[in-house]
Each structure stands twice: as structure tokens, then as C-alpha cells.
Amino acid sequence: MTGLVWVDGQPFSPLYGDVYFSRHSGIDETRHVFLRHNRLPERFAALPPGGFFVIGETGFGTGLNFLCAWQEWQRSAPASARLHFVSGEKHPLTAADLERALALWPEMEAFSRELLTQYRYLATGWNRLTLAGGQVTLTLLLGDALETLPRCEMAADAWFLDGFAPAKNPAVWQPALFQAMARLSKPGATFATFTSAGDVRRGLQEAGFAVEKVPGFGRKRDMLRGKLAAPPEAAWRPPWYAPPPPVKTGTAAVIGGGIAGASTAAALARRGWQVTLIERHQELAREGSGNPQGILYAKLSPHPTPLTQLTLAGYGHTLRLLDGLLPEDRAVRGACGVLQLAYDNAENQRLAALADAGYGDGLMRLLDREQASALAGIDLPAGGLFFPHGGWVHPPAVVQALAAGVRVVKGRTVTELRREADGWHLPGEGEDIRADVVVLAQAGDSGAFPASAYLPLHKNRGQVTVVPATDESRRLATVLCGESYITPSRSDGTHTLGATYAPFAGDLDVTTADCATNLDHLKNLAPTLHAALGAGKLDPAALPGRASLRAVTADHLPVVGPAVDAAAFNTCYARLARDAKLKLTDTAPWLPGLYVNAAHGSRGLLTAPLAGELLAGLIGGEPLSLPAPVLAAIHPSRFLVRDIVRGKS
Ligand SMILES: Cc1cc2nc3c(=O)[nH]c(=O)nc-3n(C[C@H](O)[C@H](O)[C@H](O)COP(=O)(O)OP(=O)(O)OC[C@H]3O[C@@H](n4cnc5c(N)ncnc54)[C@H](O)[C@@H]3O)c2cc1C
Ligand SMILES: C[S@@+](CC[C@H](N)C(=O)[O-])C[C@H]1O[C@@H](n2cnc3c(N)ncnc32)[C@H](O)[C@@H]1O
Secondary structure, eight states: OOOOEEETTEEEETTTTEESSOTTTHHHHHIIIIIITTTHHHHHHTOOTTOEEEEEEEOOTTSHHHHHHHHHHHHHSOTTOEEEEEEEESSOOOHHHHHHHHTTOGGGHHHHHHHHHHSOSOOSEEEEEEEGGGTEEEEEEESOHHHHGGGOOOOEEEEEEOSSOTTTOTTTSOHHHHHHHHHTEEEEEEEEESOOOHHHHHHHHHTTEEEEEEEOSTTOOEEEEEEEOSOOOOOOOOTTTSOOOOOOSOEEEEEOOSHHHHHHHHHHHHTTOEEEEEESSSSSSOSGGGOSOEEEOOOOOSSOOHHHHHHHHHHHHHHHHHHTTOOOSSSSEEOOOEEEEOOSHHHHHHHHHHHHSOOOTTSOEEEOHHHHHHHHTSOOSSOEEEETTOEEEOHHHHHHHHHTTSEEEESOOOOOOEEETTEEEEOOSSOOEEESEEEEOOGGGTTOSGGGTTOOOEEEEEEEEEEEOOTTGGGOOSEEESSSEEOOOOTTSEEEEEOOOEEOOSOOOOOHHHHHHHHHHHHHHOHHHHHHTTGGGSOGGGSOEEEEEEEEOTTSOOEEEEEEOHHHHHHHTGGGGTOTTOOOOOOOOEEEEEEEEEOOTTOHHHHHHHHHHHHHHHHHTOOOSSOHHHHHHTOTTHHHHHHHHTTOO
């Protein structure tokens, strides 16, 4: 909560006893302090076509600085260049307060309106907002900047230091913040701040910035600006998880036409890559991403584990993406919320702890049995946790919409990956596809090539059952889930029940036993609904269903990142077997231009699109959309490192 109040129509923070911007003219102050003293107009204009510029900020507040930078960007930067703005904020404004604050600047209306369409579904941690058709990317780091910035993967060209006056908020103007800024800066990166406080000046100098005192705005006599003159010595980090050298925008081949492949292809195409998306079936989304209804359910832990951080960031990202992609017509999308039922005592306690975890205002709320039943439109056996923004989508529609802007080659099974002097070749019948970058998005088959055979991917079979809606079952107004799930009816008059979970034994036929299991699970989940569907009398052998595969890993996390030469990797880091804490510095033996986006298990709709965005950023050397510990947790090399340390390789 911001605790923001309105004084004379201006936003004010009683917590810090300070204003969000100058009462006289916030815009002129922003332009003077942050834009002019970082020389942004000239630097934007000097960018090469297709280049990008990165601004870091402490204190997003009302977003006024961001909007001014974006406006200047539109005026000065080449049309094909892109702006990244990464901003830390501890007390995010509600959308209503943001709207009210930005309404003070009618000249910024077009920018404010677009920001407001994306300023939603925000959660603690990393939030990626895509604006101006992908030309402008805002990464909001929600939390204390002293905790978020050090976990950031970025190299800034310029900094805006704006976290309330140092006398009113000394906690943020700390040496640790300036050191993190220096570490996350390109050589020569600039900064500007409205304050001229001595502690700030000294702190920035000690971190390696050359600092100048220059005239401030309005009644403020002085302010500070400067540039990184003495880059800090790089602190040790595990080289096996460090990003590989960036690749210049060129051609990319993405193998696999499911949600992971289509998301990656779309994210690369937005950055100017010439992408070919290759799918072995005659149509996209014929395997894991082919179910009639997939639910958007953020299965979270009350502890911010890497999986929970990934799911939270992915949930908001997918919802923001879908808002611009699919209509809410109950044919391809139902934005009806998801109700997680507290089916036993342990689950009741877990959900209560989750509701208390403080992951984001309005993301979830606890309901008792009466409230839950009223909301669902069906009598329920228990209350639960309601996620109002969740719902369901028709995954093939998402995949098709994402792939709409890229070249798609269907009916082609990639059987060989060959690295030659001019890049990767995917030989086969017909055209020999050549690409600078290849992304393996083949779910459980991503390890099918010698180069990727080291990925320990497993296949898991799942079956959904489709049941005809009845007059009574049509009252179901939200997705219900517990150990199984049921969706509200689609416009075609069917519900989807899911899903079974079993090791893959080579068979994807729809089985009567799995249908019976799904019906049984519904009986436990919502007996009244089971009765309303007449499910006791339905013949499981006659019900339509669909069986497909999930790709999974032993640690339940996806596999997203660059690929390595596994044999060379094992040799390079063999010494970790004797001492896992050795601070080795050898660069990992990357397979240049080869990346993976796979193993999204049971929640690919939430994790695969963000993973696609992450990979596209990683490939080009941009600020990344997840914190460093999560990047390590999903890194393809984690299995190799674990095996070396355990003496298994
Ligand atoms: C029964 C079931 C229910 C589920 N329910 C949900 C849900 O409600 N919500 C949710 O978020 N997730 C759900 N999931 C999980 C979700 O469907 C997956 O995580 C997601 O679809 C994975 O997408 P993908 O792109 O990685 O894989 P896929 O969609 O399987 O795509 C991989 C593609 O690669 C292609 N391919 C493979 N090898 C080659 C090759 N050599 N050459 C060319 N093409 C190749 C395949 O043909 C396939 O189209 C469910 C999964 C199952 C099985
Ligand atoms: C002066 S306002 C920023 C104004 C903003 N740049 C704008 O354009 O509206 C300062 C912001 O810093 C945020 N803040 C204060 N302490 C912080 C911290 N430790 N980490 C991150 N943000 C912080 C406040 O919540 C507030 O939104």
C-alpha cells in the first residue's frame, strides 16, 4: 500500500512527508533534472537503427519521469530503436491513484492512457510491461530497491535517482544502492538526481561515479549529475550462469509450434529478428498446447521460492499479453477468475498463509463457503482463495495469435542441427533453413539432438475430459480448482475437466479409465456441480477427451536459457566435484546461438510467454525480465552443475 494522500489535488506521501513531484511544474523539473542532465535528447538521437537504450530509476512513483522519457524517445530516437526503462518501487500506487496523478498532465494523455492499460496485475518482484508495440519496455521491480536492484540483470546507460528527499527517506540513499547502480551500469553511464546532499555525492563518488554539482530546478539551488568514471571490479559470480555474449539481431529459427515456441518467436520478431517458427504437425498447437480450455491459475507457495517468483511474474505477464491478444468471448477466453478450493484442513491453512504473503494488492482474496458459493453460482463444499484476474483460454488461439507476425513452416520435423561457420543449419527435405540463433521449444523432445541430449527432460501424460453443459451447470461462473479443475462452459456448450497426471508409457489414446478419474475428481471437488451435470449417469467411454504430454524436470522448474557443449562443460568445471565452493572464473563453453525454452510442466500458459520474452532479451543483451536467482534456477546448465558437484558426471 502506498498510503498516498491528496493535498490540494497533488499526490503526497505521509509515510515520507514528501511530495511526488514539484508543485510548480513536475514535468519541467523532470525534463531539467533527469532528461537534460543525462543528455537524453542527444543520446537518443545518436542511437543506431535497431539499437536500444537502458534507463534505470529508483522510485517509479506516478510514472511521470518514465512518461517524459518515453515522450522524448518518441521525438528523438530512430523509429527502429527501443527503450528499456527499469524502475524500482517499494510502495506502488494503485491504478486509480496513478490515473488521478497523471491526469494532472493533459499533454501526456496518450502516454498515460497506454501505461494504464498495462499497469495491472502487478505483483511483488519483476513486472514486465510492453508498450508502444514493443518499442518501449518497462520493467517494474516492486519491492525495496536495495533488495531488488542487486538481483537485477541489466546494463544501464543512464540513471534517474528519485526516491524522495534524502533527509526524508535516508534508508534508500545508501552506499549499497550506489554500488549496485555502478555494477549495473555500462562504462560511461550517466546519472542525474534533484538532490545535492553531501552523503549522496560522497556515496556516488565512492561507487565510482564522477559527480558534478549543477544548478537545480526552480527554487532548488543545486542538483547532482555525473557519469561512471571508475567501473567497479566485477564481483565473482558463477560463470556457468552468466549470460553469454549478446548476438546481433539477425535470423532465428524456433523449433516447436506450441505456446513456448510461439511466444519466443513473437518476442524475437518484436525486436526485429527474422523468425521462422517450425512445427512438425500440419497445424500449430497440436500437442501440449492443444487442449480446448487451459486455465490461468497461479499455483503459488506462501514462501517466495524461485517457482513462486516465476509464476507470479508469469501470471501478470500472460494476463497483460492476453488483454491485447484475445477477445473475452467465451470461445477463446473467459476472464472469469479462478477459485482454489480449501478441500481439507492443510489446504485451508496453506491458502490462508498465501493470502497473507502480501504478493500484490487485489491478486487474491479469501472467501468463506457462502461467499465462494455465491461467487461460483454453485453450492460448494468449502471456501477458498479467489484469483479474480485468472480464468481460462483456448491455448491454440493464443498460439495462433502469437505466431501471426512470423513465418511459420508447418509439417516439418527437424531431425538435425548443424553448426557451420555461417551459423546453424537445419537440413531436411526442401529448404535448408539457416539461422544465427536457434531456440529449442519442443517440450519433452527438446533434448532430441546430440547438442541438447544432456537436458534431463521427462514426459508426463495428461488427459482432459469434455462434458456437455446443462442448464444448471451453466450457472458456474468461475474456474474451480483443487486437486482437479473444471471450467465454466464455453460458448460451444462444453466444460473441460482436468486433468490426469501419469508417467508417459508411449500411448496417447484417450482412455475410459482417465475419463472416469476426471469425473470422480469432480465429485470430490464440487458434488453439487457433479450432480448438476448428471455426471453420475454419463458414460465415461462415450465422453470426448484429449490426451497429451507435459514436459517436466525433476525440480519442477522449466528449462530456459543458453545451451552449452556438455562434454566441454564437464571438463571445464570438473574441479567443482572436489570443492563445490570454488570460485572458478572460466567462461562456460556456450554453443553460440543455441537456446532452450521448454519443460513448462502443468503451467505453461503462465510461464512460457514470460520465458519467451526472457530469452529474446537474453539473446540481445537487454535487461532481463526475472531476477538473477530465478534465472539460475531455470538455467539449462543447472543439471550439469549438480551432477558434477554430486560426482555423477
Ligand atoms: C492434460 C493437460 C492439461 C494441462 N492444463 C493446463 C492448464 O490448465 N494451464 C496451464 O497453464 N497449462 C496446462 N498444461 C500444460 C501446458 O499445456 C504446457 O505446459 C504447454 O502447452 C507447453 O507448451 P510447449 O510449447 O512447451 O509444448 P507443446 O505445446 O507440446 O509444443 C511443442 C511443439 O514442438 C513440436 N516439435 C517437437 N519436436 C519437433 C521437431 N523435431 N520438429 C518440429 N516440431 C517439433 C511439437 O509437435 C509441439 O507442437 C496442461 C498440460 C496437459 C498435458
Ligand atoms: C519522489 S517519488 C518518485 C516520483 C516518480 N519518479 C514520478 O515520476 O512520479 C519517490 C518514490 O520512491 C519510492 N521509494 C521510496 N523508498 C523506496 C525504496 N526503498 N525502494 C524503492 N522505492 C522507494 C516511493 O514509494 C515513491 O514512489
